[in-house]
Amino acid sequence: MQFTIVSLFPEFFDSALSCGLMAKGCAAGLVSVDFRNPRHFTADRHSTVDDRPYGGGPGMVMMPEPLARALRSVESPGRILMMAPKGRPFTQSFARELAQEKNVTIICGRYEGFDARLESLFPIEPVSVGDYVLNGGETAALCVMEAAARLVPGFMGHEDSGEEESFSAGLLEYPHYTRPDVFEGLEVPDVLKSGDHGRVAAWRREKSLITTLHSRPDILHEAALNSNDLEILKKERRRRIGKNLFCALVHYPVVNKEKKSVAVSLTNLDIHDIGRCSCTYGLGGYYITTPIEDQQRMLAELLNHWVTGPGTAANPDRGEALQIIRGVRLIEDAVKDISERTGQNPLLVATSARGAGNMHVGDVRTLLADRPVLLLFGTAHGLAPQVLEQCDGILRPVRYLDGYNHLSVRTAAAIIIDRILGDAL
Ligand SMILES: C[S@@+](CC[C@H](N)C(=O)[O-])C[C@H]1O[C@@H](n2cnc3c(N)ncnc32)[C@H](O)[C@@H]1O
Missing domain, CATH: 1.10.1270.20 (tRNA(m1g37)methyltransferase, domain 2)
Known part of the structure; x- marks a missing residue:
C-alpha cells in the first residue's frame, strides 16, 4: 500500500515510521510512504505557502497553488484525503475501506486550513479524526495511515488480531490480562x-x-x-439509568390559546400512552398532576379499573404499564415523592415546542448517571412561564429546525424518552 503525504513538515513522520510495526511494514515492502512538501512547489523566492484570509479574520490560509502543484506531481494519487475537522469521521470501517486501496494521498493542513477552491479542483475527501482541533493534519494523517496499514494482510503477522479488535464486529474489545496471576x-x-x-x-x-x-x-x-x-x-x-428518569404530565399551570395560565382536564389517551411508554423504557415513574379534585377522582378510578379492577383480567399488560402512574396535585408533589423514593432531589427539565431550549437529550442522559431527572410535559399550549422559570433546563424542541412541529404531547413524550434512553442505552 502506497501512501503519499502532502505536508509542510515531512520530518514529523520520522519517528513514527522508524519504530514498531510501521517500520517493519515499510521494511517488508507492505507499506511505503512518500512525501510532497508544498513549499517545494512554490513560485516565489520566499517559498510562500500561506496568505491572509479574504474577508479578514485571524490566522493564515494555505494557498491553493503550491498544494495543487504538489498534488499534480503525484503519479498515482489514488483516494485523496484531506485532514480537516469538518470531514467524515474516521472509523475502523473507514480504515478497512482504505486498506483495500493501492494508493492513498493524505493532505495535511496547517494554520487555519486550506483555500476552499482546492476541493473543487480535485476529488478530495475531507476526513476528521475527532471533534477537536489539532495544530496540523500530520497527527491526524498518522492515525489514518496507521489504522489502515495494520489491516493490510501480513502487516500484523497474526491475522486474527485485526478481526478481534475493538470495532471489528461493532463491539469494543474484552479486557486482557497477563502474568502475574x-x-x-x-x-x-x-x-x-x-x-x-x-x-x-x-x-x-x-x-x-x-x-x-x-x-x-x-x-x-x-x-x-x-x-x-x-x-x-x-x-x-436493567441496572442502568432508566430508573432515574421520571416524567410528569402537567395539567396546571399550563397556557391556553390566549397565553393565560390555566388548568385543563385529563385526556385518557395521554394517560395510557405515556404510561405504556414509561413502562416500556423502564422509567422510575410517571406523574399526572392536576389540582382539580374531580379530575383526581377520575384518574384514581381509571387506574383502579386497570391496575386492580376488572381491566386487569381483560388486559394484564395494561395494568402492568399503568401501575407506574401516580396522581399528584402539583409538580412540587411529584418532586417531593421522587426525593422520598430516591433520596435525591430531582433536576427539573422542561419540554417545549417553542424556542431553542438550553439543554440537549445527551445532557439529560449524562445527568441520569448520578441523579434523578423529572421531565415535564405540558398539556394545552404548553407549560406556563412560571414553570419554565423554576426548571433547571429546557430541552431543545423536537424538530426544532422545521416550521411545523405541533405534536401531541404523547407523541413528543415517546420521541423524547426514546432519544434519551434509546434501545442501546
Ligand atoms: C489549526 S487546524 C485548522 C482548524 C480550522 N480552522 C477549523 O476550525 O476547522 C490546522 C489543520 O490541522 C488539521 N486538523 C486539525 N484538527 C483536525 C481533526 N480533528 N481531524 C483532522 N484534521 C485536523 C487540519 O488539516 C487543519 O487544516
Whole structure:
C-alpha cells in the first residue's frame, strides 16, 4: 500500500515510521510512504505557502497553488484525503475501506486550513479524526495511515488480531490480562486460566457486550447480535439509568390559546400512552398532576379499573404499564415523592415546542448517571412561564429546525424518552 503525504513538515513522520510495526511494514515492502512538501512547489523566492484570509479574520490560509502543484506531481494519487475537522469521521470501517486501496494521498493542513477552491479542483475527501482541533493534519494523517496499514494482510503477522479488535464486529474489545496471576491483590479471572476455550470465548463475548453497552452504546446498533447477546444486554441494562428518569404530565399551570395560565382536564389517551411508554423504557415513574379534585377522582378510578379492577383480567399488560402512574396535585408533589423514593432531589427539565431550549437529550442522559431527572410535559399550549422559570433546563424542541412541529404531547413524550434512553442505552 502506497501512501503519499502532502505536508509542510515531512520530518514529523520520522519517528513514527522508524519504530514498531510501521517500520517493519515499510521494511517488508507492505507499506511505503512518500512525501510532497508544498513549499517545494512554490513560485516565489520566499517559498510562500500561506496568505491572509479574504474577508479578514485571524490566522493564515494555505494557498491553493503550491498544494495543487504538489498534488499534480503525484503519479498515482489514488483516494485523496484531506485532514480537516469538518470531514467524515474516521472509523475502523473507514480504515478497512482504505486498506483495500493501492494508493492513498493524505493532505495535511496547517494554520487555519486550506483555500476552499482546492476541493473543487480535485476529488478530495475531507476526513476528521475527532471533534477537536489539532495544530496540523500530520497527527491526524498518522492515525489514518496507521489504522489502515495494520489491516493490510501480513502487516500484523497474526491475522486474527485485526478481526478481534475493538470495532471489528461493532463491539469494543474484552479486557486482557497477563502474568502475574495476582497483582497488588487483584486476581486474573479464573475462567481465563481454565483452559476451556468455549468458556473463555463466552466470557470474552459477554465482557465485550457489557463494555460496549457502558462506554459506546451508540455503536451497538451496528453490531451483529444473537439471542444470547440480547439476553446479556437486557440483564445488564436493567441496572442502568432508566430508573432515574421520571416524567410528569402537567395539567396546571399550563397556557391556553390566549397565553393565560390555566388548568385543563385529563385526556385518557395521554394517560395510557405515556404510561405504556414509561413502562416500556423502564422509567422510575410517571406523574399526572392536576389540582382539580374531580379530575383526581377520575384518574384514581381509571387506574383502579386497570391496575386492580376488572381491566386487569381483560388486559394484564395494561395494568402492568399503568401501575407506574401516580396522581399528584402539583409538580412540587411529584418532586417531593421522587426525593422520598430516591433520596435525591430531582433536576427539573422542561419540554417545549417553542424556542431553542438550553439543554440537549445527551445532557439529560449524562445527568441520569448520578441523579434523578423529572421531565415535564405540558398539556394545552404548553407549560406556563412560571414553570419554565423554576426548571433547571429546557430541552431543545423536537424538530426544532422545521416550521411545523405541533405534536401531541404523547407523541413528543415517546420521541423524547426514546432519544434519551434509546434501545442501546
Ligand atoms: C489549526 S487546524 C485548522 C482548524 C480550522 N480552522 C477549523 O476550525 O476547522 C490546522 C489543520 O490541522 C488539521 N486538523 C486539525 N484538527 C483536525 C481533526 N480533528 N481531524 C483532522 N484534521 C485536523 C487540519 O488539516 C487543519 O487544516
